[in-house]
Amino acid sequence: MRTLLVLLLLSTELGGVFGPATADAVAVSSGEIEVTITVTVATRPVSVVAHLVDPGDDQQTVTLGHQGDGEYAGAAVTERADLVVVFEAIGADGSSELSRPVTLIELGVDPTIMLDDTSVIGGDDDGLTLDAATERWGWAAVALGAAALSLVAWWALADYPKRRGKVKAGPQE
Structure with a gap:
């Protein structure tokens, strides 16, 4: 029960056919993170994708797999940046519906993970190092x-x- 409450508090409503959405990230290298994105969709679309957009740069499209009960999830490796995420539900007739744009931090990613490992200073005991x-x-x-x-x-x-x-x-x- 407590876990469900925490997930509901950390989730973001996207509007339209989209319900709560969350994201989590782990560092995979000094310049990259692996982002796991989850969204709930009210309808039964043929496909759900997440567009990860770096304003002024490239876009990465991630296909989200159906997890049951209207929930879709997927993962992608990206640069360490607070990317904008737009979800798209594609219907059987080819129509699509877009969510409102949200950032990874709005979806629940810890902002400190966006920092490059070599950009922080500290002692060895706190896990922070100098290059x-x-x-x-x-x-x-x-x-x-x-x-x-x-x-x-x-x-x-x-x-x-x-x-x-x-x-x-x-x-x-």
């Missing part, structure tokens, strides 16, 4: 800072023994 080039430049900056501090100390203390015994006298009359 090798950033780490190399970081150590170079630390070494340069230590060398600069050593030179300042040497410059400040280099003639200290010469000055130690001498006291500058004021103006003599």
Whole structure:
């Protein structure tokens, strides 16, 4: 019962013949995610597809398989982006009905999965890492800072023994 309530709260109504829809994603590489999309359709169409659209870029069409009780589901590997999803139900007579456009985040995908693994900074204990080039430049900056501090100390203390015994006298009359 609790699981059903959570699914209903996380689902998005699309209008028309489309009922609740959800999406989930898992990372498959540093630049890609696998998205699983589920939608409920009130009628019995011949086919249901999901159009994954990156505005200003390409579109990927995913065929959704019938899961029973009017539910259709499918999966696709895409880039890490909050793509726009439009569902299409195709009838036996060739007619089709489109849902309203929704984003993957609106369908329930965790927004943090959209981040590239190399774009975040943190310690090893929290699962976040730096890429090798950033780490190399970081150590170079630390070494340069230590060398600069050593030179300042040497410059400040280099003639200290010469000055130690001498006291500058004021103006003599």
